[in-house]
Amino acid sequence: MSNISDLSLTQIVNGIKKKDFTSEEVTKSFINNSKKSKKLNTYITECFEEAIKFAKNFDKKKDYNGLLSGVPIAVKDLFCTKNVKTTAGSKILHNFIPTYESTVTNKLWSQGAFLLGKLNCDEFAMGSSNETSFFGNVTNPYGEKLVPGGSSGGSASALAAGLTPATIGTDTGGSIRQPASFTGTVGLKPTYGRCSRWGIVAFASSLDQAGPMTRDVTDCALLLQAMSGYDNKDSTSANTKVNNFTSQLTEKVKGLKIGIPKEYRVENMPNDIDALWKKGIDYLKEAGAIIKNISLEHTMYALPAYYIVAPAEASSNLARYDGVKYGHRARGKNLIEMYENTRSEGFGNEVKRRILIGTYVLSSGYYDAYYLKAQKIRQLIKNDFDKAFNDVDAILTPSTPSSAFKIGDKSDDPVSMYLNDIFTVPVNLSGLPAISVPAGYDKNNLPLGLQLIGKPFDEQTILNLSLAIEKRANFKRNFKVWWC
Amino acid sequence: MSIDKDTVKHISKLARISLDENKVESLSKDLTSIMKFIEKLNKLNTDNVKPLTSIVNASLKSRNDEIKDGKIREQILKNSPESNEEFFVVPKIIE
Numbered sequence: 001m002s003n004i005s006d007l008s009l010t011q012i013v014n015g016i017k018k019k020d021f022t023s024e025e026v027t028k029s030f031i032n033n034s035k036k037s038k039k040l041n042t043y044i045t046e047c048f049e050e051a052i053k054f055a056k057n058f059d060k061k062k063d064y065n066g067l068l069s070g071v072p073i074a075v076k077d078l079f080c081t082k083n084v085k086t087t088a089g090s091k092i093l094h095n096f097i098p099t100y101e102s103t104v105t106n107k108l109w110s111q112g113a114f115l116l117g118k119l120n121c122d123e124f125a126m127g128s129s130n131e132t133s134f135f136g137n138v139t140n141p142y143g144e145k146l147v148p149g150g151s152s153g154g155s156a157s158a159l160a161a162g163l164t165p166a167t168i169g170t171d172t173g174g175s176i177r178q179p180a181s182f183t184g185t186v187g188l189k190p191t192y193g194r195c196s197r198w199g200i201v202a203f204a205s206s207l208d209q210a211g212p213m214t215r216d217v218t219d220c221a222l223l224l225q226a227m228s229g230y231d232n233k234d235s236t237s238a239n240t241k242v243n244n245f246t247s248q249l250t251e252k253v254k255g256l257k258i259g260i261p262k263e264y265r266v267e268n269m270p271n272d273i274d275a276l277w278k279k280g281i282d283y284l285k286e287a288g289a290i291i292k293n294i295s296l297e298h299t300m301y302a303l304p305a306y307y308i309v310a311p312a313e314a315s316s317n318l319a320r321y322d323g324v325k326y327g328h329r330a331r332g333k334n335l336i337e338m339y340e341n342t343r344s345e346g347f348g349n350e351v352k353r354r355i356l357i358g359t360y361v362l363s364s365g366y367y368d369a370y371y372l373k374a375q376k377i378r379q380l381i382k383n384d385f386d387k388a389f390n391d392v393d394a395i396l397t398p399s400t401p402s403s404a405f406k407i408g409d410k411s412d413d414p415v416s417m418y419l420n421d422i423f424t425v426p427v428n429l430s431g432l433p434a435i436s437v438p439a440g441y442d443k444n445n446l447p448l449g450l451q452l453i454g455k456p457f458d459e460q461t462i463l464n465l466s467l468a469i470e471k472r473a474n475f476k477r478n479f480k481v482w483w484c
Numbered sequence: 485m486s487i488d489k490d491t492v493k494h495i496s497k498l499a500r501i502s503l504d505e506n507k508v509e510s511l512s513k514d515l516t517s518i519m520k521f522i523e524k525l526n527k528l529n530t531d532n533v534k535p536l537t538s539i540v541n542a543s544l545k546s547r548n549d550e551i552k553d554g555k556i557r558e559q560i561l562k563n564s565p566e567s568n569e570e571f572f573v574v575p576k577i578i579e
Contacts (some may be wrong), residue, residue: 099559193540206539235544304522315499324572329565335577340502352501356511357518359499360487373525375535382536414514415521431539
């Protein structure tokens with residue numbers, strides 16, 4: 001038999017059902033790869049023994065009714081997992097063991113999957129390179145010196161390297177789509193409200209969404225279906241019907257109208273990215289889609305507005321880490337000093353920067369100038385999309401303004417790091433669904449993704465368009481295994 | 485808007501994060517460059533724009549205030565850095 005870990009999630013689910021192999025064989029195959037991957041530094045917590053136990057038990061019971069029956073899955077360490085350490089990549093949570101399970105992971109387990117481990121990420125999901133994690137940076141399978149992107153960098157790297165058949169991440173400003181683009185994998189940020197936020201360590205609550213990260217578009221539809229749905233424990237969860245994304249998945253996209261926003265042609269964009277975008281347009285034309293030039297006029301204001309809204313929400317969300325009920329505690333002469341020392345020792349530099357910016361923009365006298373201004377601009381950005389979607393069914397853009405960069409290249413300059421998310425952030429501000437699909441390579445042989453943005457709750461259309469691109473781009477992950 | 489060293493100290497106090505004196509300078513530089521980036525927004529007049537209040541079209545739902553889990557005091561206390569019987573322990577606040 002060829003290596004099980006080379007198969008797609010869909011092939012693995014079907015193979016277990018058809019008894020081509022057992023859940024235990026599948027699990028051992030991924031554990032074997034994972035054990036040899038220390039240099040990638042993707043895992044924060046390994047649950048290998050428990051996974052094998054679960055798999056053996058599954059093989060005895062043979063209950064094939066779930067969408068993910070018998071499949072081990074490693075997840076970003078931002079999802080709370082009952083009785084399994086959940087760190088959010090931070091020292092302040094280095095010893096935190098939740099007493100509850102996040103709704104989204106619970107949904108995966110109720111479809112027959114089980115936990116393989118918890119994957120590295122930027123601290124509290126704040127970063128675009130996985131360099132802010134307390135547990136060290138993750139490397140990209142495409143090169144020992146390259147970042148995997150972030151914040152779901154451990155997830156993207158583990159997925160690309162064959163350490164897990166699929167994974168889930170979270171996306172507040174691009175944290176699923178950018179690492180997917182950097183590692184040649186598929187990542188989808190669902191519509192805000194599509195997947196429950198309950199039990200996910202909060203970063204910026206009006207922007208955070210969990211989503212699937214997979215090797216191909218077919219797997220993405222399957223995993224999205226498993227994790228979507230209404231949850232009364234999340235007050236912003238949408239009570240909207242969930243499609244059967246898999247059965248409705250089709251590459252027939254003839255007649256769909258695709259918008260190409262001129263504002264995404266940014267200054268200094270590498271030629272390779274521009275060329276890829278053109279190729280994407282050609283693929284969709286060839287599939288019968290109609291290309292239309294559109295304008296999203298306030299795009300240039302999205303990133304600065306995001307860097308008010310996200311830190312403001314983060315500064316309030318992270319107020320809970322005070323060293324009293326859980327997590328790291330430092331000593332102090334009195335209560336206030338204990339808080340201050342705990343937070344100083346427990347948070348890393350990027351998290352501190354964002355808490356301070358958030359505190360500043362919300363502090364007395366500045367609310368109108370910053371937060372209110374940003375929410376007004378957010379409305380304008382959303383209006384741009386609403387207007388565009390009167391004329392088009394989806395929007396095609398590059399996922400990122402560059403391919404994976406070197407570890408250390410941008411870590412000294414926060415603003416240059418933030419610019420990575422220039423194409424992904426407007427989507428979060430507007431609550432829309434978007435997917436990154438691998439579509440080609442740049443001149444350095446590094447993968448590049450294309451982004452498709454959809455109407456609210458129309459993940460199906462962007463999945464279908466991605467499938468049409470996937471079939472034509474015929475993208476193959478082509479790195480050499482250097483980490484074993 | 486530049487964020488000088490005194491402002492850095494003030495907002496650190498508000499955010500309850502103690503700062504080493506030798507980090508104040510570099511934080512002031514970083515935060516100033518972030519605020520400069522953010523202030524591009526001032527180029528745009530938004531006087532007549534209503535701020536976005538929610539990206540979800542539904543109003544927030546309320547639910548009954550019922551206990552559905554609970555009775556996990558011991559488990560909860562296990563996560564605390566310091567506890568005593570049924571309580572979280574913090575440094576003394578009343579002399």
